[in-house]
Amino acid sequence: MNRLALLSALTLGLLSFNPVNAAVIYAGKEKAIAVCSHCHGMIKPSVDAPFPSLAGRDLTYLKSALAQYRDKTRKNDLMNALAGSLTDNDISNIAAYYAGLKIK
Amino acid sequence: MKTIKRNLSPATLTRLAAALLLPFSAFAAPTDGSKIPALYQENCASCHGADLGGFIAPALNADTLKGRSLTSLRTLTMAGSFDTLMPPFYGRLADDDIRGLVSYLKATPKQANPAWTLEDIKASVKVYVKDESTLPAKPTYQIDDINNIIGVAARGKYGRGEGSKAVFINSVTHQVIGEIPTGTAAHIIDYDPANPRWAYVKNDSAELFKIDLYSMQIVRSVKTGFNGPSLGVSRDGKYIMAGSYVPHNAVILDANTLEPLKTFELEGIDPDGKQVSSDSGMIIGTPFADIFAIALENAGQVWVVDLKEGFPVTRIENVGRHLHDAFLSHGGSKLMVASYDDSIVTAIDLKDRKIIKKLEAGCVPHVGGGSVVEVDGRTLGFGTNFGDCDKMVVSVWDLDKMEVVKQVPVSGGTESPAAHANAPYVAVDIISKDRRARTVQLIDKKSLEVVKTLDVGGHAYFPEYSADGKFLYISAGYNGDEVVVYDSNSLEKIASIAMESPAGIFSHGRVRYMTRGLSPDELTKRDGDKGAK
Numbered sequence: 001m002n003r004l005a006l007l008s009a010l011t012l013g014l015l016s017f018n019p020v021n022a023a024v025i026y027a028g029k030e031k032a033i034a035v036c037s038h039c040h041g042m043i044k045p046s047v048d049a050p051f052p053s054l055a056g057r058d059l060t061y062l063k064s065a066l067a068q069y070r071d072k073t074r075k076n077d078l079m080n081a082l083a084g085s086l087t088d089n090d091i092s093n094i095a096a097y098y099a100g101l102k103i104k
Numbered sequence: 105m106k107t108i109k110r111n112l113s114p115a116t117l118t119r120l121a122a123a124l125l126l127p128f129s130a131f132a133a134p135t136d137g138s139k140i141p142a143l144y145q146e147n148c149a150s151c152h153g154a155d156l157g158g159f160i161a162p163a164l165n166a167d168t169l170k171g172r173s174l175t176s177l178r179t180l181t182m183a184g185s186f187d188t189l190m191p192p193f194y195g196r197l198a199d200d201d202i203r204g205l206v207s208y209l210k211a212t213p214k215q216a217n218p219a220w221t222l223e224d225i226k227a228s229v230k231v232y233v234k235d236e237s238t239l240p241a242k243p244t245y246q247i248d249d250i251n252n253i254i255g256v257a258a259r260g261k262y263g264r265g266e267g268s269k270a271v272f273i274n275s276v277t278h279q280v281i282g283e284i285p286t287g288t289a290a291h292i293i294d295y296d297p298a299n300p301r302w303a304y305v306k307n308d309s310a311e312l313f314k315i316d317l318y319s320m321q322i323v324r325s326v327k328t329g330f331n332g333p334s335l336g337v338s339r340d341g342k343y344i345m346a347g348s349y350v351p352h353n354a355v356i357l358d359a360n361t362l363e364p365l366k367t368f369e370l371e372g373i374d375p376d377g378k379q380v381s382s383d384s385g386m387i388i389g390t391p392f393a394d395i396f397a398i399a400l401e402n403a404g405q406v407w408v409v410d411l412k413e414g415f416p417v418t419r420i421e422n423v424g425r426h427l428h429d430a431f432l433s434h435g436g437s438k439l440m441v442a443s444y445d446d447s448i449v450t451a452i453d454l455k456d457r458k459i460i461k462k463l464e465a466g467c468v469p470h471v472g473g474g475s476v477v478e479v480d481g482r483t484l485g486f487g488t489n490f491g492d493c494d495k496m497v498v499s500v501w502d503l504d505k506m507e508v509v510k511q512v513p514v515s516g517g518t519e520s521p522a523a524h525a526n527a528p529y530v531a532v533d534i535i536s537k538d539r540r541a542r543t544v545q546l547i548d549k550k551s552l553e554v555v556k557t558l559d560v561g562g563h564a565y566f567p568e569y570s571a572d573g574k575f576l577y578i579s580a581g582y583n584g585d586e587v588v589v590y591d592s593n594s595l596e597k598i599a600s601i602a603m604e605s606p607a608g609i610f611s612h613g614r615v616r617y618m619t620r621g622l623s624p625d626e627l628t629k630r631d632g633d634k635g636a637k
Binding site: 033034035037038039041042043045046047048049050051078 | 182183184186187191192194195196260261262264265266267561562583584585602604
């Protein structure tokens with residue numbers, strides 16, 4: 001069940017732009033800026049937010065988590081809706097961005 | 105807008121009375137005994153208005169949400185709205201509460217203007233440091249000149265909580281020297297022009313904090329209303345005036361004790377001849393005289409309040425339709441007031457208390473503190489315009505002749521210009537709702553052309569120069585979560601200071617140069633000959 005179909009529709013536009021000749025991490029950063037930072041922060045989530053931190057996390061873990069959200073083997077309404085429209089490329093790029101961040 | 109009065113049942117009145125004892129839920133008048141109105145006051149009111157009438161975010165009530173589906177409103181509340189200040193409430197509020205909130209908002213009219221009287225204000229004064237003589241005689245940290253302090257209003261992701269604070273930075277070393285938690289988002293920071301140790305911070309729920317900059321702590325606080333951004337300090341540092349959107353009033357406080365001295369009901373006849381109750385626009389103290397000037401947004405009037413027995417008011421009418429902010433020039437004797445709806449900036453002579461002239465601006469002028477620079481013998485005023493329209497410009501006026509010099513084309517709507525006597529560029533923040541919002545443009549003072557665009561990140565806004573003019577500070581707001589520092593000449597990025605959702609930036613140097621861009625010497629000179637030129 002996809003109670004948040006609307007959210008997918010909302011974010012689709014934001015997620016589906018093309019990185020033009022940009023470095024992979026930069027492409028990941030663009031998407032992180034546009035969407036993910038809203039909950040997970042550009043670097044870290046708000047001290048008041050209930051969202052997990054992604055910065056500096058293991059690259060393989062981040063990739064598999066996103067793939068699982070996409071195919072709904074890991075269930076969470078929000079993340080399922082958000083990851084639903086990500087391509088493999090998007091996942092690699094975004095995961096590379098967050099994995100490469102140093103936590104201060 | 106017309107407000108609707110309803111008859112309250114005795115049970116409701118009892119609950120209301122009980123609620124009034126708690127300052128934060130004072131405004132939550134429960135209609136069915138549910139906790140939803142209180143949830144609204146606690147989580148949403150600081151942005152959407154305690155009366156559901158909107159503040160820094162849109163109004164949420166039966167009128168404005170008419171025809172909207174509950175599902176879409178719920179999804180929006182849960183996930184937030186990307187690239188805006190609307191945070192995701194997923195995980196912070198239970199799904200049932202979010203459903204309850206959106207149903208409540210869709211069914212409830214904008215609330216009547218609540219009372220918040222002199223007595224309420226008085227009762228809200230909190231004293232954190234009883235004996236101010238115990239405070240240190242000089243700063244407890246290394247700083248060469250107190251004017252090097254820059255204060256940043258950090259909003260925090262949710263507009264309240266741990267992330268909401270006033271952050272003070274040494275603008276020579278770019279190190280944080282103090283952080284003051286403000287409960288809800290810090291909105292405006294003002295400094296005592298007479299005594300360097302005091303700063304005043306107002307938050308989105310209209311609480312005002314008196315801060316000791318030497319020991320970086322809150323000394324006293326007072327709740328001046330429910331929402332309202334305006335705040336001014338008198339030139340002698342003795343009085344503060346604060347104004348509200350909810351309720352429609354303003355108050356003069358003793359700056360020392362924060363005790364209220366007089367409240368003002370903001371109402372008057374607007375330029376269309378209608379008697380209206382009005383939000384408080386900007387409030388400003390001036391080095392020119394012992395007065396405050398306050399803009400009545402909806403009444404289109406500027407009131408000049410004399411700081412003497414009884415605080416008498418001179419009303420200047422017909423200033424414009426929907427006034428907002430303003431800036432001073434000529435030793436503080438001239439006030440330039442932005443009027444949203446007729447796209448003008450009105451020049452007022454504070455000596456004669458008369459309108460000098462209405463000057464053309466761009467669309468929806470929002471001067472955000474303005475800038476005044478002296479170039480080639482001319483006194484030029486810079487005004488930003490935040491409307492998105494065909495003509496996106498920054499207005500430049502000759503403030504001696506009071507005429508338009510140029511409408512400088514920029515890439516989008518702008519909210520606040522920064523200038524400094526020692527820096528070559530006037531910086532303006534582009535706020536149009538797309539990638540342009542990441543940028544700040546720099547206008548050369550001499551050629552009056554945009555010469556450079558900085559990609560700052562986040563929602564870049566509120567540029568401000570350090571007191572020495574060497575550095576340009578810019579908030580990478582919303583999700584940018586940092587303040588970025590540039591060299592004013594080379595425009596190289598030289599530092600970044602992390603904080604949640606930074607917004608307004610306020611240099612202590614403002615007390616010396618009055619309006620950003622003027623040199624302190626100019627102010628002294630003008631002050632000496634009583635502002636006449």
